[in-house]
Amino acid sequence: MATARLLLLLTVAAAAAGSCFCSGQEVMVGGVGEQLATAPPAAPTPPPPPPYCGSVRMAVEAHNIIGWKTVPADCAEYVSDYLTGERYGRDSDVVINEAIAYAESLKLSGHGMEIWVFDVDETALSTLPYQAKHGYGTKPYDHASFIQYVAGGSAPALQGTLRLYRRLLQLGIKPVFLTDRTEDQRAVTTHNLLSQGYCSWEKLLLQPAGLQTTTQAFKTGERQKLVSAGYVIVGNIGDQWSDILGSLEGYRTFKYPNPMYYVA
Numbered sequence: 001m002a003t004a005r006l007l008l009l010l011t012v013a014a015a016a017a018g019s020c021f022c023s024g025q026e027v028m029v030g031g032v033g034e035q036l037a038t039a040p041p042a043a044p045t046p047p048p049p050p051p052y053c054g055s056v057r058m059a060v061e062a063h064n065i066i067g068w069k070t071v072p073a074d075c076a077e078y079v080s081d082y083l084t085g086e087r088y089g090r091d092s093d094v095v096i097n098e099a100i101a102y103a104e105s106l107k108l109s110g111h112g113m114e115i116w117v118f119d120v121d122e123t124a125l126s127t128l129p130y131q132a133k134h135g136y137g138t139k140p141y142d143h144a145s146f147i148q149y150v151a152g153g154s155a156p157a158l159q160g161t162l163r164l165y166r167r168l169l170q171l172g173i174k175p176v177f178l179t180d181r182t183e184d185q186r187a188v189t190t191h192n193l194l195s196q197g198y199c200s201w202e203k204l205l206l207q208p209a210g211l212q213t214t215t216q217a218f219k220t221g222e223r224q225k226l227v228s229a230g231y232v233i234v235g236n237i238g239d240q241w242s243d244i245l246g247s248l249e250g251y252r253t254f255k256y257p258n259p260m261y262y263v264a
Contacts, residue, residue, distance in 0.1 A: 039232060053078035057259040063241045067090060068262050073139035073188035079136040079227065079259055083128060089160075091257045096160035099237060099254045100167050106234055108172055115202055115231045116163070116168050117223065117250060118257055119238035120179035122214035122258045125192060153188045157196035161237070161256070174202035178243075180263070182209045215263050218244030 008251075053075035059065040071079055082088055090120055108114050118124050131137065132151040175198075181189055183206050190204060205222050219242065223233060227248050236243070236250035239258035244250075 007048075028207065032136055049078035049081075050074055057082065060259055060262070061255065061257060066241075066262065067264065070258065071135075072100045072138055073138050076136055079138075079151075080132075080168075082090055082259065083106070083131075085134065092158065092160045094239075095254050096164050099164050099235065102170055103164075103171055103173060103235060104169075108146055109232070112174070113231050114234045115174045115176045115226065116235040117176050117178050117237070118165070119240065119243045119256075120177055120181060120193075121155070122158075122190065122239035122260075123237060123243070123256050124158065124161050124165070124177065124198060124204075125196065126158050127155055127156075129156070131260055141261065150185060151188055153192040153195075154196070155192055157198065158256075161198050163239060164237070168235075169200055174232075175200075177204045177224065178219055179205070180215045180218060181205050182211075184208045184209050189251050214242065215240065216242035216246050220244060220248070223248040223250070 010248065024075055050072075053072070056065065056072065056075060056080070060068070103116070106114070127146075127149065130146065134142065134145070168175060177193070179189070186204065186206055189206070193199075193201075193204075203226075207218055211218065223236075224247065228234065232252035235252055235254070237254040237256060238244050239256040240263045241255070242263050244253035245257060
């Protein structure tokens with residue numbers, strides 16, 4: 001009798017255990033099924049930028065690719081990541097640190113005629129807020145919308161350039177702005193520069209409105225006028241090769257990084 005009762009209890013216990021296990025399995029499987037049925041499909045992972053985008057940027061900075069109109073469309077993400085991430089700042093700091101070290105090594109004449117030429121857009125001031133809305137250079141240049149951005153007078157300073165600018169003033173080297181912005185933009189350009197911390201410049205040279213020439217030719221001519229007036233160009237910095245090529249470019253030139261557009 002005792003043996004029969006024990007067998008009966010074991011049978012009931014096994015059945016109960018089996019029932020609990022199966023019930024658990026059923027709940028577990030049912031839960032996963034419900035999750036799979038109700039979960040939204042995963043968004044496809046966008047492909048990474050093509051590996052050649054970094055090589056294109058390097059060739060642009062080295063002036064091996066010239067005369068280009070737009071950034072390759074499939075490099076938009078690469079250029080965006082470069083400009084908004086840490087790399088652009090690090091690359092810029094290398095340029096600025098070298099420029100400051102060079103300036104500090106100079107022995108000035110004491111006559112106060114040593115000058116340093118600065119470009120404005122993408123060198124002293126950043127148009128990145130505008131470029132972010134226009135594809136970071138992947139869209140053709142729209143003159144009207146860019147002029148509208150400039151007219152707002154809100155372009156932020158590139159902090160590395162501002163650091164160089166202030167150090168030059170301490171050293172007694174006079175800054176000169178030389179830009180392909182036009183004379184009708186003088187007031188807003190002056191306000192924008194002052195509001196961003198640039199001050200005490202020697203000259204602000206802008207293109208005459210309607211001038212039919214290249215940026216390089218205009219800037220070469222203006223530098224020749226400066227030298228003819230007795231100034232000594234000890235340094236020259238710009239984001240375009242047209243800023244720093246040509247005669248009387250200065251004792252030393254510095255190329256600020258800019259992978260977004262090309263100006264001849």
